[in-house]
Amino acid sequence: MSRHPNASMRRRDLLKFVGAAGGLAPLAFAGCAMNKIGTPDTARVLVVGGGYGGATAAKYVRLLSDRKIDVVLVEPESAFVSCPLSNLVLGGTRSLDEITRPYSTLSSVHGVRIVRDMVSSVDTAKRTAQLASGAAIRYDKLVLSPGVEMIWDRVDGLKAASASGRILQAWKAGPETTGLRRQLEAMPDGGVFAICIPGAPYRCPPGPYERASLVANYFKSAKPRSKVLILDANEDVTSKGALFKKAWAEQYKGIVEYRPQHVATAVDAASNTVKFEIQDSVRADVLNVLPPMRAGAIAVQTGLANSNARWCNVNFLNFESTAAPHVHVIGDSIQIAALMPKSGHMASSHAKVAAAAIVAELNGWEVDPTPMLTNTCYSFIDDKRTVHVASVHEYVAAERTFKTIAGSGGLSSAPNELEGGYAWNWARTIWADALA
Amino acid sequence: MPILRSRPRPIATLLLLAACGVANAQTTPVQSAEGAAALRTRSLAAQCAQCHGTDGRALPGAEVPGLAGMPAGNFAEQMKAFRSGSRPSSVMQQLSKGFNDAQVDQLARYFASLPAGSKP
Numbered sequence: 001m002s003r004h005p006n007a008s009m010r011r012r013d014l015l016k017f018v019g020a021a022g023g024l025a026p027l028a029f030a031g032c033a034m035n036k037i038g039t040p041d042t043a044r045v046l047v048v049g050g051g052y053g054g055a056t057a058a059k060y061v062r063l064l065s066d067r068k069i070d071v072v073l074v075e076p077e078s079a080f081v082s083c084p085l086s087n088l089v090l091g092g093t094r095s096l097d098e099i100t101r102p103y104s105t106l107s108s109v110h111g112v113r114i115v116r117d118m119v120s121s122v123d124t125a126k127r128t129a130q131l132a133s134g135a136a137i138r139y140d141k142l143v144l145s146p147g148v149e150m151i152w153d154r155v156d157g158l159k160a161a162s163a164s165g166r167i168l169q170a171w172k173a174g175p176e177t178t179g180l181r182r183q184l185e186a187m188p189d190g191g192v193f194a195i196c197i198p199g200a201p202y203r204c205p206p207g208p209y210e211r212a213s214l215v216a217n218y219f220k221s222a223k224p225r226s227k228v229l230i231l232d233a234n235e236d237v238t239s240k241g242a243l244f245k246k247a248w249a250e251q252y253k254g255i256v257e258y259r260p261q262h263v264a265t266a267v268d269a270a271s272n273t274v275k276f277e278i279q280d281s282v283r284a285d286v287l288n289v290l291p292p293m294r295a296g297a298i299a300v301q302t303g304l305a306n307s308n309a310r311w312c313n314v315n316f317l318n319f320e321s322t323a324a325p326h327v328h329v330i331g332d333s334i335q336i337a338a339l340m341p342k343s344g345h346m347a348s349s350h351a352k353v354a355a356a357a358i359v360a361e362l363n364g365w366e367v368d369p370t371p372m373l374t375n376t377c378y379s380f381i382d383d384k385r386t387v388h389v390a391s392v393h394e395y396v397a398a399e400r401t402f403k404t405i406a407g408s409g410g411l412s413s414a415p416n417e418l419e420g421g422y423a424w425n426w427a428r429t430i431w432a433d434a435l436a
Numbered sequence: 437m438p439i440l441r442s443r444p445r446p447i448a449t450l451l452l453l454a455a456c457g458v459a460n461a462q463t464t465p466v467q468s469a470e471g472a473a474a475l476r477t478r479s480l481a482a483q484c485a486q487c488h489g490t491d492g493r494a495l496p497g498a499e500v501p502g503l504a505g506m507p508a509g510n511f512a513e514q515m516k517a518f519r520s521g522s523r524p525s526s527v528m529q530q531l532s533k534g535f536n537d538a539q540v541d542q543l544a545r546y547f548a549s550l551p552a553g554s555k556p
Contacts, residue, residue: 063490353479356479365468391530392535406533408530410529426500429488
């Protein structure tokens with residue numbers, strides 16, 4: 001009857017929930033129903049996207065409701081691959097397997113129903129998500145965590161160059177990560193790797209600088225005559241600047257060169273050349289061009305990207321979209337508050353605030369008026385040593401936004417191996433916190 | 437199946453509730469207030485879980501300690517030591533400054549109430 005192994009447990013939980021929740025809109029038990037291809041027709045809470053934000057939201061709605069609220073997660077991939085730490089795969093010291101975790105524990109341990117599919121459109125008036133497979137799921141609450149989409153047309157020729165595999169982004173960990181790694185391995189000693197960084201805000205502020213450092217670390221031992229060129233659209237390094245610059249000047253002297261104010265406008269895949277708004281074109285042996293980014297495609301298509309047509313404004317108390325009721329947007333897609341990075345940890349923090357608010361709302365309780373967010377972000381300088389940035393953010397009711405609490409934001413004093421260990425500990429723990 | 441695609445009608449709900457043997461489907465205001473308060477505490481504590489584990493239960497062999505079952509006095513003392521710098525730390529020197537005394541006590545009581553042990 002059902003392809004889900006834990007269907008009977010879910011049914012029990014759902015009945016319990018209907019019993020406990022009483023007068024609430026009783027969509028939950030209808031969630032037991034499956035259409036003819038095995039996809040549920042309805043979800044009390046439907047989560048779209050199984051990254052740091054979506055997976056955490058799915059688990060925490062189950063956890064914070066004591067498994068009483070029915071959750072369906074729609075995600076096209078078979079496993080979770082972490083973007084944080086994926087630069088170590090690019091640097092050649094770790095494998096993709098080491099940063100991959102199964103989604104199966106979300107269903108086997110937490111009773112989340114996982115639908116391996118894509119959402120092709122959302123009707124926010126009818127509260128229905130249409131799946132690429134043709135099925136539709138009706139929801140009470142929708143959590144959208146679609147990550148980012150590249151704005152391809154800002155860099156002429158890039159979409160085709162990317163599709164052909166010639167100029168990769170590898171800004172979502174997976175096949176492109178290994179593809180870019182292969183390009184680096186194939187590059188002769190004495191070659192140039194160039195990374196183009198878009199103007200902020202983009203996913204993972206320190207990520208490109210960490211990537212440059214780890215490629216330099218690889219070159220230093222394997223191809224010592226090679227260079228890493230950082231071509232940054234920003235005025236200066238956007239995150240952990242002093243720490244990265246010190247490492248480039250000392251540890252990677254003669255290998256890394258940083259050039260600010262380089263806004264990429266076009267690429268030529270045949271000659272592996274990138275053109276800029278003002279500066280001279282640059283040819284490199286391996287090009288990694290990151291175009292400007294915006295909210296994930298499904299959020300844009302649904303009309304939720306109401307901040308400069310790029311990012312989604314949300315009510316920070318519950319992460320509900322300001323463009324559509326009952327739709328909660330979390331993670332990299334949102335219009336951030338001041339000093340709120342687009343990071344995996346922050347997406348997890350958004351997810352927990354949104355999950356708690358959804359549980360409160362579905363129970364008819366007041367939503368927490370003083371939510372808090374934490375962020376911890378480690379960047380590897382080489383295969384063992386990291387630097388961190390950490391902060392705590394509180395909701396300020398008068399301004400209806402999150403603000404960093406004074407004194408809670410700060411950095412490592414220098415790269416160190418102790419924090420390299422902590423970085424792996426963070427990764428293993430946050431993956432388990434999202435999935436297991 | 438139209439009945440499954442649309443919202444169930446009230447009569448169907450009543451029948452279902454009756455089938456579950458639910459005598460009183462409504463929660464009282466006191467229960468609601470308690471439920472909401474407990475949810476807020478769990479939600480606040482969840483902001484520690486990315487590094488210390490879900491419900492404060494660290495992974496086996498973790499380099500960062502679990503918080504579940506930690507005596508409340510110990511938790512509060514450590515947070516204050518991180519804040520003052522008397523206990524050297526990496527990220528906690530910053531993160532500890534983000535929580536006020538009332539929040540630290542709230543977290544300390546919550547984690548102390550949980551059974552100790554690492555994640556199964």
